[in-house]
Amino acid sequence: MTKVVAVTGNEAVANAFRQIEPDVCAAYPITPQTELMQRFAAFVSNGQVKTEMILVESEHSAMSACVGAAAAGGRVATATSSQGLALMWEILFIASGLRLPIVMPVVNRALSAPINIHCDHSDAMGARDSGWIQLWSENAQEAYDNTIQAFRIAEHMDIRLPVMVCYDGFIISHSIERIEYLDDELVKKFVGEYKPLYPLLDIEHPKSYGPLILTDLYHEVRKSHSEVYKKVPKVVLEVAKDFKKISGRTYGLFESYRLDDAEIGIVILNSAAGTTKDVVDEYREKGVKVGLLKPRLFRPFPYEEIGKELSHLKAVCVLDRADAFGGSFGPLYLDVAASLCNLKEKPILINRIYGLGGRDYMPEHAQQVIEELQKIAKTGKVKILKEYIGVRE
Amino acid sequence: MATPLNLKELSNKELRFTSGHRLCPGCAAPIVVKMILLAACDWPVVVASSTGCLEVSSCISTYTAWKVPWIHNAFENAAATLSGVETMYRALKKQGKIDKDIKFIAISGDGGTYDIGFQSLSGAMERWHDMLYVCYDNEAYMNTGIQRSGATPIYANTTTCPAGSVIPGKPQQRKDLTKIMAAHGIPYVAQASPSHWADLMKKVRKALEIEGPKFINVFTPCNRGWRTKTDDAILLSRLAVETCFWPLYEVENGVTRITFKPREKKPIIDFLKLQGRFKHLFEPGKEKLLEQIQQTIDANWEKLLKESSPEENKE
Amino acid sequence: MIGWKNIPPGMVILEPGSALKFKTGSWRAFKPRWIEENCIHCLFCWIYCPDNAVKVMDGKMVGFDYDYCKGCGICATECPGKKGNKAIVMEEEVK
Numbered sequence: 001m002t003k004v005v006a007v008t009g010n011e012a013v014a015n016a017f018r019q020i021e022p023d024v025c026a027a028y029p030i031t032p033q034t035e036l037m038q039r040f041a042a043f044v045s046n047g048q049v050k051t052e053m054i055l056v057e058s059e060h061s062a063m064s065a066c067v068g069a070a071a072a073g074g075r076v077a078t079a080t081s082s083q084g085l086a087l088m089w090e091i092l093f094i095a096s097g098l099r100l101p102i103v104m105p106v107v108n109r110a111l112s113a114p115i116n117i118h119c120d121h122s123d124a125m126g127a128r129d130s131g132w133i134q135l136w137s138e139n140a141q142e143a144y145d146n147t148i149q150a151f152r153i154a155e156h157m158d159i160r161l162p163v164m165v166c167y168d169g170f171i172i173s174h175s176i177e178r179i180e181y182l183d184d185e186l187v188k189k190f191v192g193e194y195k196p197l198y199p200l201l202d203i204e205h206p207k208s209y210g211p212l213i214l215t216d217l218y219h220e221v222r223k224s225h226s227e228v229y230k231k232v233p234k235v236v237l238e239v240a241k242d243f244k245k246i247s248g249r250t251y252g253l254f255e256s257y258r259l260d261d262a263e264i265g266i267v268i269l270n271s272a273a274g275t276t277k278d279v280v281d282e283y284r285e286k287g288v289k290v291g292l293l294k295p296r297l298f299r300p301f302p303y304e305e306i307g308k309e310l311s312h313l314k315a316v317c318v319l320d321r322a323d324a325f326g327g328s329f330g331p332l333y334l335d336v337a338a339s340l341c342n343l344k345e346k347p348i349l350i351n352r353i354y355g356l357g358g359r360d361y362m363p364e365h366a367q368q369v370i371e372e373l374q375k376i377a378k379t380g381k382v383k384i385l386k387e388y389i390g391v392r393e
Numbered sequence: 394m395a396t397p398l399n400l401k402e403l404s405n406k407e408l409r410f411t412s413g414h415r416l417c418p419g420c421a422a423p424i425v426v427k428m429i430l431l432a433a434c435d436w437p438v439v440v441a442s443s444t445g446c447l448e449v450s451s452c453i454s455t456y457t458a459w460k461v462p463w464i465h466n467a468f469e470n471a472a473a474t475l476s477g478v479e480t481m482y483r484a485l486k487k488q489g490k491i492d493k494d495i496k497f498i499a500i501s502g503d504g505g506t507y508d509i510g511f512q513s514l515s516g517a518m519e520r521w522h523d524m525l526y527v528c529y530d531n532e533a534y535m536n537t538g539i540q541r542s543g544a545t546p547i548y549a550n551t552t553t554c555p556a557g558s559v560i561p562g563k564p565q566q567r568k569d570l571t572k573i574m575a576a577h578g579i580p581y582v583a584q585a586s587p588s589h590w591a592d593l594m595k596k597v598r599k600a601l602e603i604e605g606p607k608f609i610n611v612f613t614p615c616n617r618g619w620r621t622k623t624d625d626a627i628l629l630s631r632l633a634v635e636t637c638f639w640p641l642y643e644v645e646n647g648v649t650r651i652t653f654k655p656r657e658k659k660p661i662i663d664f665l666k667l668q669g670r671f672k673h674l675f676e677p678g679k680e681k682l683l684e685q686i687q688q689t690i691d692a693n694w695e696k697l698l699k700e701s702s703p704e705e706n707k708e
Numbered sequence: 709m710i711g712w713k714n715i716p717p718g719m720v721i722l723e724p725g726s727a728l729k730f731k732t733g734s735w736r737a738f739k740p741r742w743i744e745e746n747c748i749h750c751l752f753c754w755i756y757c758p759d760n761a762v763k764v765m766d767g768k769m770v771g772f773d774y775d776y777c778k779g780c781g782i783c784a785t786e787c788p789g790k791k792g793n794k795a796i797v798m799e800e801e802v803k
Contacts, residue, residue, distance in 0.1 A: 068477025
């Protein structure tokens, strides 16, 4: 049972929250997330959800309150962007270290300085190693679907980790698209009752959260923690399988678009992937064997699976909508490179930085990249390994 | 029937903060925690602590001295963390999933309360969460090695403002956090000292019986940081009260009441001379500094006496 | 020391009061000695002990828990005793 609507990305995710009704939501406003929480706050004020909201005084306190609420033993969600995510950075590691299944949509926005309120991926990329599972969403439908699946993934008893659902600020969050909403009852049933693990409010069995661990034990704690991530891809796929049953929509660890017989390929995240797929089709019409890979599960990165998917290509361009500020390669490039570096057969890999601070990514940029990849595939030579595209000289 | 606050009755109660913690011999923090939990003995409680001496010493490796649910998150967010716990409790209670009456107490040091933790404390109090925040004030960042905090008294010697040949210790007055919290307009704010255990416990119990945000500031000597002896924490607490350095008072719904008036107000040097962190003030040439300290204490005490008008002081 | 396979999720400590397994009595340089005839059972030593090392039964002081006593001496300082004679004195710990 679905309802077709025309809504923004923020509205769609707010609706997902409404259907799931987390027990507690602690949030702080920041563009372009604001509309999401405002819509949800209206649901709370109108008694449409049982959620208790904590209108905290900063994002750091938002994540801190989420940690407290999740440890207490209930379903918790929040949302943020850019500087907000940066401010809660310290607590992100604590949330994952304490194994708390908090779900947080991140409406991707560029990090300061200079201050910019528009879309790029530097915020969530900056937090990629905080131990949070990361799901990336091309459009509002994916943002809605990923948010629903995120709760199942986070709360799975083999996992119990926090999940970030990323989608592009303004481009997706504020643009109206055609969305298929699932029935309220269907979503509730899919997500199910929250099952707490070690709740603080179980006062008959007092627990202590957050001990000091010294040199004699920390190493083991980290090893034990790292093992959990190996189980994530399987759970993501299981949940996607269940989700397909109720929605008809297919999700995996990534989307593989016309890659099977491709010779060149593009790896790209989120909304720009949509634009690029159209250009891929254009070139396919002309007989160019080009394909696209759009990662969905970015953390933990499915190195083996993506390596396998790309290894037969002659040349691949990884398009990053974030540049590592400190002069290294783009974050997506580094992970793709790691997935290929030990393979016997692997493509030439180049890195292009696009769309920073909300700069439009147009079809001609994808065309530019495909033309270059064709040249590289033919000559086997790379002129520039890493470059910004669409920038004024 | 509430457990009477007398030592004989209380000695039959379970101690929910156990022995085996790693706090220094003679540290007043565990004494304060014991008194808080005894005053709260008739309720289940959940405690949140910020990073600090109490936290690292009470829960290390696989050992925890807490027999109540306890959470440590980070340094600056005990109040925000507890806001989350308390809100989840209210949410689940509303849904009928919990029916017990649980009390929420944050116990943090002055570092995590006056300074880095101030924002989250102020926010939590303003949002009117039903929780009690207790600050065990040992007047410096003791856990990291005795660095000055906003609670450090003027001219105290700390490692980041040492008493040197040019600067005689901390040049600024300490923050009056109790007054700042009273200005938040919350239902109950108080100052307490472990030396006056009955007063402290009465205040904790009173606070727990009020719905809404409450704050209690507790004087907590640290023999390492203050360069005092391991056996004088209670003695010093008593002197702090009797010199009016640390007046015992409460502000309930905006009305100030002094809960203990020393029979004889002792001179501040009686308190200062026992502490190594003030010993430089007894060198020749430092008399004006001692005078200044005494004047500030006298002025603050006078102000407090005026604020606690006799009509409203009826108990 | 536990290995990585036995780490509880989130390193949450599930056993309340497990600190009791750590005997801090070994820290002592001085040891309190109880002089029963001077004791008025005011229980000040019990309430002021930072380590719960004063044993009380039926409202009466009965002795010290030397497994945990760190020898700080607060009990001795605060003891009112009888007619100026303390019921607790600190003595050097002899090992």
